[in-house]
Amino acid sequence: MSEERTFREIRLEKLQRMRELGHDPYQNERFEISRSAQQMLDRFDSLVGESVKMAGRVVSYRLMGKAGFAHISDGDAKIQVYFRKDDLTETEWELYRLLDIGDHVGIHGELFRTKSEEKSIHARSLAVLSKALEVLPIGKEKDGQIYSGLSDTELRYRHRHLDLIANPDARRMLLNRSRIVTAVRHYFDQAGYLEVETPLLQLEAGGAAARPFLTHYNAYDIDVKLRISLELYLKRIICGDVPRVYEIGRVFRNEGVSNRHNPEFTLLEFYESYANLEDMMVRVEELFKHVAIEVFGSPWVKFKLTEGEIVDEGESGEPEFLEIDFSKPWRRVSLLGEIERHTGLTAEDLGSLENAKSALSDKNVVNPVTGKRINPDDEHNLGGLIEKLLEVFVEPTLQEPTFVIGYPIETSPLAKKDPNNPKMTRRFEGYIRGREVCNAFSEINDPIDQRERFEQQLGEREKGDDEAHPMDEEFIYALECGMPPTGGCGIGIDRMAMMLTGADHLREVLLFPTMRPEKKDVDEAPSVETES
Structure with missing residues (x-):
């Protein structure tokens, strides 16, 4: 025994x-x-x-x-x-x-x-x-220093109640996350937004490129999906002449788990009539500043960089601290411009899928820090290839808060076309410490254009892309009834909490992160330190 x-x-x-x-x-x-x-x-x-x-x-x-x-x-x-x-x-x-x-x-x-x-x-x-x-596993205190009785990361995440008992830092993280959500609500309430709730179970799960979880609605004998986004229902509310709306809710994406991904997560989305992409940038800047000051008392946030993080012009070194002042405007850069700066691939090289594949082969493009390169044959459309270049070569360099502007039309089926470049859209993503923290559009309000985009996505689905956007006739009908020019943005609350608390892993800011089932005997208790 x-x-x-x-x-x-x-x-x-x-x-x-x-x-x-x-x-x-x-x-x-x-x-x-x-x-x-x-x-x-x-x-x-x-x-x-x-x-x-x-x-x-x-x-x-x-x-x-x-x-x-x-x-x-x-x-x-x-x-x-x-x-x-x-x-x-x-x-x-x-x-x-x-x-x-x-x-x-x-x-x-x-x-x-x-x-x-x-x-x-x-x-x-x-x-x-x-x-x-x-x-x-209650920790000991000696000379004013608290020594945790629970350091096993797997045990901490799997049995969070033990973590909360043993680790003061875990309790502080829980408190700070709750205060961050409260501060987010304060910002939007003060800005005249209406908080709403939209369905979790949907016939068509749209608003993002992701595989949904499937379930069955017994009362109506229909298959439904857990939502992957909040977007389409919120824009239908905008079509009902409610000028400013937001929602903080759980969404579900049947995809991988990593230090910045969890299949179930909390998403903030907000939409504003008669606003555009630039207005959304200002909203994001104001929001992060407001939350930092309300929760932590200062717009300054200090991060300990992990080894290998790119800290300046492609250089990496020993772990160090990065301080961010959220009272300052964020950097604004173009996606194609940043790709050219870090890979040498020009806008002309990225003018077509064939040109891009040829240029990648000819120039032997490789990330000088990580050693990563991409296989152009893995991508089936130009938009996917451009976003892969962003992921491998640009994202790791975006330590300071930065808006990356102008995304391919193939990967942005809900964003307005850029009138100066119809292959690109009026879309930006915000990055901090190399991690995406927000995604925003000048929203399509042309129902004919939106239908054509959805039809193009259906074509991609027929080619095997199971993350392509579905057709949503109810949403199209709402657009046909008239939607004003609208700016919209989505922010992952979990990633926002990571950025503002300095956490290195998404699981640190989730009370109960998704874990692989533990294999053990039914009567076996978790192993923790014994009493002395």
């Missing part, structure tokens, strides 16, 4: 003893709290001697004869509690002796300082509110 199972058996015996004492921890339904731990610590000198009630988890425990100590954490802060046999009933003292790290307790007592001047509660009564049957 494993050591962890032995600890569990000991805890089960303690639980049984508590029940024999007439105190079942799981029968308690509530406990009245007068102050949080942080409130007591912040105002301690003015509260000394006051009777208080608090509840929380036991995170340290010391029994010394007829007295003892414990630190109780309510999630936001912890405070020491002093227990003395003479101050408790016989049953309560026995309950104290049966405590384990991880149990939840309720305390009633007075605030005082110990001989070592530590802020504490002198317990006058004790209630056990739940019994932890598993050993928890």
Whole structure:
């Protein structure tokens, strides 16, 4: 029998003893709290001697004869509690002796300082509110430094409750993400946008190039898809003369998992009548500045660059810090111009798929930092090839906030054509630290053009592109009823949280990221550090 199972058996015996004492921890339904731990610590000198009630988890425990100590954490802060046999009933003292790290307790007592001047509660009564049957990876604190009891990344992501218990950084990340979403709402509410909700289950999942998840609607006996975007329904609302709308919602894309992709993620999309691409750039700049100041108190955000990140003109070196001032305007560059700068391929070279393939072969284009090159034969249209050049050669260099403007028509079926170059569209993507953070258009409002674009996409689907955009007759009908000139933008909330918190992996800002199912015996518990 494993050591962890032995600890569990000991805890089960303690639980049984508590029940024999007439105190079942799981029968308690509530406990009245007068102050949080942080409130007591912040105002301690003015509260000394006051009777208080608090509840929380036991995170340290010391029994010394007829007295003892414990630190109780309510999630936001912890405070020491002093227990003395003479101050408790016989049953309560026995309950104290049966405590384990991880149990939840309720305390009633007075605030005082110990001989070592530590802020504490002198317990006058004790209630056990739940019994932890598993050993928890609660970290240790030494010389003001907190040492986590849980460092296994796989375990942290798979059992996030343990991560939240053990790692203060995980709790801060959760808090900051929540505050970021709140700040986003504040910005759009103050700007006169209306927040709406649109369907998750859709007959045609459009608005992005992605494979949807499929399910079946029993009531109507029809196959439906989980949405991959918020776009088409929001633009139908614009067609209903609601001039400014936004939505923050979950979307689902049946694709790979990486440090910047998760099949289920949170997306922000916003649309504004009588606005264009340039207006959307201003909105994005204002939004990031607003959120940074509201959540972190400053437009400056500091990132620790990971080894291999391109930091200046194609050079890479040892990890260093990058500071970004979100109060400054973002760089604005053209997609074709950046490709030429980093590959030598000119607009003429990229004038057709045949020219592009020939130029790539002749010039032997390779990324000097990563050593990556692309195989032009893998791409079946010019737009796909151009975006592959962006991914391999341009994206890694975009450390400072940058708008890349002008995307191919083949990969932008919902964006207006560029009147100066009909092969390109009025579309931009925003990048920070080499990662895409937003995607925006001057939206098509010509129903004839939109139908033709969808038909072209159907042709790509027939050639085997299962991410090509479907035909959506309901959306076309809405356009035929009239949609004003409109600017629209999508921002991944998860990536936004990554950028503003300095996280290196998307899973750090997701409470429950998608994980491959764990292979283990049904009764096997997660392996964590044992008690000492």
